[in-house]
Amino acid sequence: MERRTIVVMSDSHGDREIVQAIKEQWQDKADLIFHNGDSELEVNDPVWDGIQVVAGNMDFLAGYPDQQRVELDGYKIIQTHGHLQNINFTMDKLAYWAQEEEASICLYGHLHVPAAYQEAGILYVNPGSVSQPRGQILERLYAVLSIQGTLVRIDYYTRDHQLFPGLSKEFTIQ
Ligand SMILES: [Mn+2]
Structure with a gap:
């Protein structure tokens, strides 16, 4: 099966140049x-051509969807920022939503901390913040998922x- 590549960024907070730069680096x-939200850009910005984007809690300019769903090779990928599921307090609501959606991969942001973990068969990925990192790893990051068959x-x-060394992980998805 063909190898698939998915690029995920989040929480750029007004930093348009990095969104453009990542797109140029990876679009081919x-x-x-x-x-995954908190871009603080306008929804009709041409940078969004070719990017799936959702609303964050700091996206006061209207027009972004709260969530997106994309199918790729039969895998259902869902995307949201995370503030609507109150992920600062608990991951439960995000998990309930992802289970309801029968997602293979759930992409979120909001916390500005990179994370990749699997729970009840669903892979959750937070790319961290590409502009304003928080927590132990104060590196501005984005994530790249490579899917080959069931291996991610x-x-x-x-x-x-x-x-960025030390954070790479592999999972089997369903
Ligand atoms: Mn944010």
């Missing part, structure tokens, strides 16, 4: 590019598109 190689590899990249 990636099957899908996601931005997640790598994190720096703003100059270099592999």
Whole structure:
């Protein structure tokens, strides 16, 4: 089966240049590019051409959807920012939603902390913030998922598109 590449960024908070730069870096190689919200850009900005984007809690300019659903090779990928599920307090609501949706992969943001974990068969991925990192790893990052059959590899990249060591993980999805 063909290898698929999915690029995921989030929480760029007004930093349009990095959104554009990541898109230019990956648009010929990636099957899908996601931005998980808090871009603080206008919804009709041409940078969004070719990017799946959702609303974050700081996106006061109207027009973004709260969530997106995309199918790729039979895998259902769902995307939301996470504030509507109160993920600052609990991941339960996000998990209930992902289970209801019967998602294979659930993409979110909001916390500005990179995370990749599997629970009840669903792979959850937070790319971290590409502009304002928080927590233990104060590196501005985005994520790249490589799917080969049922195997998904997640790598994190720096703003100059270099592999960030120590965070890569592999999962089997369903
Ligand atoms: Mn944010």
